[in-house]
Amino acid sequence: MTNQEFTELLHNRSLKATAPRLALLNALHEYKSAMPYSAIQSKLSPIDRVTLYRTLESLMKKGVIHKAHQEGSDIFYAFCGHSCSIEQHQHNHVHFKCKSCDTVTCEEPKRSLHISLPGYDIQKVSISIEGICKDCITA
Amino acid sequence: MTNQEFTELLHNRSLKATAPRLALLNALHEYKSAMPYSAIQSKLSPIDRVTLYRTLESLMKKGVIHKAHQEGSDIFYAFCGHSCSIEQHQHNHVHFKCKSCDTVTCEEPKRSLHISLPGYDIQKVSISIEGICKDCITA
């Protein structure tokens, strides 16, 4: 993706195409899997912490990126799929953390999962998986 | 549960029955749902932060309690079920956060969910759900 395209992406969401934002988008784009916060910070170094904080915040609010908590480790950020819009994040994917190579990726589970909790109104489901990824098994 | 029982529980896991640990176990026990970190801290106040940190750490390692990350909010702690042992945490339950009453509970989903990611070795699945809990719907 070019800076041109990123600029469009931002403008579509009424966000100005500023240096920190383009830098962040480029970093996330280069990094194939979900990117740990610390990696983002050092990649964009010496970016101001607050600027980075607010950059992530606004891009999340506008549905450009999303956050992935993974127990016991860093917090990860990744591009949203096409399904994410300003109004709603549509995440059917799960976050998979590989114990071997330590990367976090967004995966689409084959069998769609139906969680059933009688009496409850389920509005949002977030799934984190740990294990060994395809690449590490093959290798 | 009595302090007597908590003491046994700790001894079974080669942990000494100290004041901070018993206080923590009592607090978690009184609190019906999963307890936010901040609530634990103020309940046990004025406990030393490091002591609390290490108390949570050791009780987690020994499978007495477990942690529940919930996006965008506090970190919650709760007792493990009977299935949790020193060797392995067996969590078939999901963490449910109610948007109305803001409590986090551990629920057992009716239909057991099978997530299928061909080519991957899935070792641990962690599920967080947001919505409205039974009590709030009824009320």
Added chain:
DNA sequence: ATCTTATTGCAACATTGTTGCATTTAGGGT
């Protein structure tokens, strides 16, 4: 009652989140 080892409590530091405010700048209008 004593001893050994686990545990605590304190100091110190690191990381991330968060707000306020003055300054700068992107991008629309002229």
Added chain:
DNA sequence: ACCCTAAATGCAACAATGTTGCAATAAGAT
């Protein structure tokens, strides 16, 4: 090409939690 204004940045400051080292204390075994 030049303004203008709202948006965005950069800095200072503070809060919450995580984390390590170490000396002092106390639990539980003997």
